[in-house]
Amino acid sequence: xxxxxNRLRTIGRILRHFASRQRWFLVPLLLxxxxxxxxxxxxxxxxxxxxxxxxxx
Amino acid sequence: MAAVLGIxxxxxxxxAALVVDGVIVAxxxxxxxxxxxxxxxxxxxxxxxxxxxxxxAAGDLDRVVFYxxxxxxxxxxxxxxLRTFPRALRxxxxxxxxxxxxxxxxxxxxxxxxxxxxxxxxxxxxxxxxAASAFFTSPYPRAAVLTxxxxxxxxxxxxxxxxxxxxxxLRELGRIxxxxxxxxxxxxxxxxxxxxxxxxxxxxMGLAAYGQPRLRDEFARLIRLHDDGTFELGxxxxxxxxxxxxxxxxxxxxxxxxxxxxxxxxxxxxxADDRRYADIAATLQQVTEEALxxxxxxxxxxxxxxxxxxxxxxxxxAVANARLARESGFDRVFVHPAAGDAGxxxxxxILGAIELGDPRPSALTSAALGLPIDPGAACQLARELGxxxxxxxxxxxxxxxxxxTGKIVAFCQGRFEWGPRALGQRSILANPADxxxxxxxxxxxxxxxxxxxxxxVVLRDRAATYFEGAPDDLTPFMTTVCPITAAYRERLASxxxxxxSARVQTVExxxxxxxxxxxxxxxxxxxxxxxxxxxxxxxxxxxxxNEIDALGFLMSHPIxxxxxxxxxxxxxxx
Amino acid sequence: xxxxxxLAALVTPVVWRVPGHGGRKLYGFARAExxxxxxxxxxxxxxxxxxxxxxxxRHALDETRHAAMFWRRSTELRLDEQRAxxxxxxxxxxxxxxxxxxxxxxxxxxxxEQRGRAQFELYARHFGxxxxxxxxxxxxxxxxxEQRHESYTRALLVELAGGEGAARAELRRAAxxxxxxxxxRAGRAVAGAIYTIAMMGIYLVTGPVxxxxxxxxxxxxxxxxxxxxxxxxxxxQKPTMSQKLPVPQPxxxxxxxxxxxxxxxxxR
Numbered sequence: 066x067x068x069x070x071n072r073l074r075t076i077g078r079i080l081r082h083f084a085s086r087q088r089w090f091l092v093p094l095l096l097x098x099x100x101x102x103x104x105x106x107x108x109x110x111x112x113x114x115x116x117x118x119x120x121x122x
Numbered sequence: 123m124a125a126v127l128g129i130x131x132x133x134x135x136x137x138a139a140l141v142v143d144g145v146i147v148a149x150x151x152x153x154x155x156x157x158x159x160x161x162x163x164x165x166x167x168x169x170x171x172x173x174x175x176x177x178x179a180a181g182d183l184d185r186v187v188f189y190x191x192x193x194x195x196x197x198x199x200x201x202x203x204l205r206t207f208p209r210a211l212r213x214x215x216x217x218x219x220x221x222x223x224x225x226x227x228x229x230x231x232x233x234x235x236x237x238x239x240x241x242x243x244x245x246x247x248x249x250x251x252x253a254a255s256a257f258f259t260s261p262y263p264r265a266a267v268l269t270x271x272x273x274x275x276x277x278x279x280x281x282x283x284x285x286x287x288x289x290x291x292l293r294e295l296g297r298i299x300x301x302x303x304x305x306x307x308x309x310x311x312x313x314x315x316x317x318x319x320x321x322x323x324x325x326x327m328g329l330a331a332y333g334q335p336r337l338r339d340e341f342a343r344l345i346r347l348h349d350d351g352t353f354e355l356g357x358x359x360x361x362x363x364x365x366x367x368x369x370x371x372x373x374x375x376x377x378x379x380x381x382x383x384x385x386x387x388x389x390x391x392x393x394a395d396d397r398r399y400a401d402i403a404a405t406l407q408q409v410t411e412e413a414l415x416x417x418x419x420x421x422x423x424x425x426x427x428x429x430x431x432x433x434x435x436x437x438x439x440a441v442a443n444a445r446l447a448r449e450s451g452f453d454r455v456f457v458h459p460a461a462g463d464a465g466x467x468x469x470x471x472i473l474g475a476i477e478l479g480d481p482r483p484s485a486l487t488s489a490a491l492g493l494p495i496d497p498g499a500a501c502q503l504a505r506e507l508g509x510x511x512x513x514x515x516x517x518x519x520x521x522x523x524x525x526x527t528g529k530i531v532a533f534c535q536g537r538f539e540w541g542p543r544a545l546g547q548r549s550i551l552a553n554p555a556d557x558x559x560x561x562x563x564x565x566x567x568x569x570x571x572x573x574x575x576x577x578x579v580v581l582r583d584r585a586a587t588y589f590e591g592a593p594d595d596l597t598p599f600m601t602t603v604c605p606i607t608a609a610y611r612e613r614l615a616s617x618x619x620x621x622x623s624a625r626v627q628t629v630e631x632x633x634x635x636x637x638x639x640x641x642x643x644x645x646x647x648x649x650x651x652x653x654x655x656x657x658x659x660x661x662x663x664x665x666x667x668n669e670i671d672a673l674g675f676l677m678s679h680p681i682x683x684x685x686x687x688x689x690x691x692x693x694x695x696x
Numbered sequence: 697x698x699x700x701x702x703l704a705a706l707v708t709p710v711v712w713r714v715p716g717h718g719g720r721k722l723y724g725f726a727r728a729e730x731x732x733x734x735x736x737x738x739x740x741x742x743x744x745x746x747x748x749x750x751x752x753x754r755h756a757l758d759e760t761r762h763a764a765m766f767w768r769r770s771t772e773l774r775l776d777e778q779r780a781x782x783x784x785x786x787x788x789x790x791x792x793x794x795x796x797x798x799x800x801x802x803x804x805x806x807x808x809e810q811r812g813r814a815q816f817e818l819y820a821r822h823f824g825x826x827x828x829x830x831x832x833x834x835x836x837x838x839x840x841x842e843q844r845h846e847s848y849t850r851a852l853l854v855e856l857a858g859g860e861g862a863a864r865a866e867l868r869r870a871a872x873x874x875x876x877x878x879x880x881r882a883g884r885a886v887a888g889a890i891y892t893i894a895m896m897g898i899y900l901v902t903g904p905v906x907x908x909x910x911x912x913x914x915x916x917x918x919x920x921x922x923x924x925x926x927x928x929x930x931x932x933q934k935p936t937m938s939q940k941l942p943v944p945q946p947x948x949x950x951x952x953x954x955x956x957x958x959x960x961x962x963x964r
Contacts, residue, residue, distance in 0.1 A: 071240055075229070082193045082194075088197070101222075105222070
């Protein structure tokens with residue numbers, strides 16, 4: 066999918082940016098964070114306040 | 123000859139702006155369309171609306187420019203949370219989560235959502251976008267440019283020189299970096315005073331006139347000003363709030379006393395506490411003004427220019443702008459009407475256009491860059507809702523008559539305004555010399571804090587009679603304040619702030635014909651070419667955009683009439 | 697009586713008695729009303745029918761009023777209990793009209809109003825029994841509107857779907873979509889919690905090491921020039937095309953008269 070391709074290229078840009086600023090020691094941390102970020106895929110598109118729903122608890 | 127779309131968003135003030143062949147075709151803030159105040163999501167509705175207004179499709183765009191570099195921003199957020207280890211522990215998950223969960227991918231998301239090729243979407247630098255929005259919409263061929271806000275990627279303040287000559291240039295002369303930031307200083311104290319950050323700053327500015335700047339010693343610990351215009355925040359007093367904001371920390375309360383609980387009603391007459399808070403606001407305002415003066419003097423020293431342009435959130439501080447106009451040494455000062463982040467969208471679009479070879483836009487004479495209201499649709503919907511609709515023979519005369527007799531009239535003409543101020547396209551008008559209508563307006567409709575003044579709008583060629591220093595380059599966009607002349611101070615009490623000043627807007631028939639006609643008619647009826655002008659929106663909602671919002675407002679607020687184009691709409695039969 | 701309603705009937709007496717929770721629940725309802733309002737305003741903008749536009753607008757105004765009423769009562773309860781009241785309710789949106797299309801949107805709204813109406817009847821009875829006349833009156837007043845909303849949305853749905861059978865089918869599909877939504881919200885809550893814990897762990901483990909590496913450059917508070925060259929081709933810092941000084945141009949025209957009429961304004 067071209068979306069995945071775009072994302073991968075952006076990851077490349079991010080890593081190159083950090084490397085170019087002599088912040089290469091942050092790169093491993095970034096990779097870990099990106100992996101953790103996969104957990105966030107579940108949250109797309111949801112509002113924080115649900116309309117027309119009144120919680121019972 | 124290019125079509126360039128500029129986009130701002132993801133933090134606050136999402137907006138889209140379209141520049142075609144060097145002409146600003148449309149500029150729309152997302153909140154006007156989504157009806158969510160300060161909507162921070164990607165402004166897809168605004169973007170599509172701009173394109174539709176111009177009759178273009180996404181494929182016709184040569185470039186889309188986002189107003190800041192998301193990767194630089196990610197770097198700054200990551201570095202600053204790590205640098206303040208371990209204090210930023212609680213903020214780290216959310217700060218990095220929002221970055222990696224969406225914000226860092228914004229360029230890809232824009233390309234996908236709009237259907238534009240990825241290689242046509244790029245980003246510029248946050249403060250450069252601000253600087254472009256200020257300089258390239260100003261009437262000056264050459265100027266010093268000062269951009270001051272909370273923080274962009276990592277910069278809070280920057281100095282530029284805008285020139286023509288060997289090409290159109292915007293050259294950076296220097297920058298001050300996060301966390302030293304006037305915007306974050308003001309925001310931290312806005313939160314301390316119990317207001318909402320990015321919303322309440324101008325309330326603090328209004329409150330300041332009720333206090334005395336007695337706390338200079340305490341503020342000397344919060345910020346130190348240097349001779350070269352730079353400044354330094356006393357970092358221990360501030361605290362990490364979110365990925366971009368600094369709030370205040372416990373040290374601030376130890377220094378200034380306990381914070382003010384939000385939403386407690388204000389009582390400046392009887393409460394010593396509230397008077398102290400007003401003193402804090404006054405000190406903050408004075409310190410901010412001095413910092414800006416220092417920056418402006420440095421800008422003059424480095425550029426030798428006679429004109430100054432300002433942008434960035436801090437440039438919305440009209441009281442400080444007035445002081446800059448008087449004391450900075452510049453002959454002329456201009457502030458972009460959408461000086462906050464929304465302006466970055468327009469700046470980004472202009473930068474893209476210039477890079478592709480288009481000329482810089484002509485000077486901005488009107489902020490009516492949004493979508494038009496449709497009187498025909500308004501008429502249809504009003505009839506469907508059972509409201510009274512009629513066409514007025516002489517709209518200006520009728521509005522003036524209503525206003526003169528103490529009525530409150532909502533006035534919708536043409537395209538809605540770009541920026542936070544209502545400038546006659548989506549305004550509520552009232553009699554500036556009638557305290558009763560002002561009282562009714564505030565109590566029943568706007569419901570603001572008692573210390574917040576209402577603002578006047580006046581015909582440009584008569585402005586000097588009533589307002590000292592008017593007109594200038596700032597008054598058409600309500601970005602400055604002027605003292606009311608002694609002769610009219612009593613009469614214009616409804617639009618006068620406690621210190622005798624007013625945030626005045628000047629209007630010309632060439633650029634806002636409908637409102638100018640109303641003011642001319644008011645001159646004939648009440649003897650003043652002046653109206654009280656407040657924005658057409660209810661408490662806590664964005665300014666009205668289209669006829670649906672306008673009619674909804676009429677049905678739920680006690681205004682006396684709604685004017686759309688030449689239609690006069692009222693509750694009950696016409 | 698649905699499972700949810702049965703559960704609500706069970707927990708209602710308990711939930712409202714928890715100290716401080718009543719004010720919080722009413723505030724939650726205020727926010728839900730705000731969210732509904734925004735979705736309805738967007739629906740009014742997007743629907744092609746004038747009659748439905750007026751109906752959604754009226755419904756949105758009702759929701760605005762309800763939000764204010766819930767917030768006011770929430771503030772009163774909070775102050776009675778010596779707690780700080782909540783800030784004015786704000787909400788975001790899921791753009792349901794665009795996401796679901798008008799028919800499914802109506803079905804969703806109808807189900808929401810139906811559910812809300814049943815719940816508020818429960819609450820009105822509960823507060824009546826408890827002797828809290830003000831809160832009972834609040835729910836009674838809102839109930840009147842909810843009943844109207846419930847019936848008009850059903851009537852519109854039948855009209856739009858083209859018959860009872862089709863309307864019921866839409867309601868079923870809306871119910872499925874809602875269930876999927878609930879599942880996703882629950883998933884988000886769980887994922888969010890896991891993510892936060894994981895991130896805090898990462899921060900604590902890598903923080904000290906990273907902080908050491910970064911501590912080196914402590915930025916002085918003085919004028920800086922650009923930290924580094926732009927890493928990627930973005931809009932170049934110095935446009936290189938040479939241009940003549942622009943001829944003073946006439947003031948920006950009021951472009952509304954000059955642009956081609958758009959076929960369909962996306963913002964409407």
